[in-house]
Amino acid sequence: MTDKAIIYCDGACSPNPGFGGWGAVLIVNGERQEYSGAEPNTTNNRMELLGAISALEILKIYDSPCDVTIYTDSKYVCEAFNLQWIRSWKRRNWIKSDNQPVKNRDLWERLISLIADQKTVKWEWVRGHSDNVENNVCDKLAVIARRLLEEQSKITF
Numbered sequence: 001m002t003d004k005a006i007i008y009c010d011g012a013c014s015p016n017p018g019f020g021g022w023g024a025v026l027i028v029n030g031e032r033q034e035y036s037g038a039e040p041n042t043t044n045n046r047m048e049l050l051g052a053i054s055a056l057e058i059l060k061i062y063d064s065p066c067d068v069t070i071y072t073d074s075k076y077v078c079e080a081f082n083l084q085w086i087r088s089w090k091r092r093n094w095i096k097s098d099n100q101p102v103k104n105r106d107l108w109e110r111l112i113s114l115i116a117d118q119k120t121v122k123w124e125w126v127r128g129h130s131d132n133v134e135n136n137v138c139d140k141l142a143v144i145a146r147r148l149l150e151e152q153s154k155i156t157f
Helices: 044-062 075-082 085-091 105-116 133-154
Strands: 004-014 018-028 031-042 067-072 120-125
Touching (some): 004 133, 018 044
């Protein structure tokens, strides 16, 4: 049974938009696992979201809701929950206060669905490229995944 999970996640994209990667560290029952992935035509914000989404999707294999703390250096992701932008966006049919549609709605809806599967989810912002070891690992995972995809796209047969 799982009571608590810790997720660190990050995204990288260069250029933005362009090739992007995400990285995540998932710690459950003292077991630490690293994950990453990449997409060819994306944005940094999408990769930040996919880091959290992917870790939460992996957490589902434990088959029991738990208390989750997610550490991210993305204020975009963190503040959407902590400042309750999500509630406002949903109430306004995914339209922001400036009357523009919310970008990445597909990923926000996936993330909301995954959060609903857990007991609680707490969002914590950490300074990127700083002294948070796990955030730095996630950044490296994201950058490596992005670079690998970019290099693979250059190979022709």
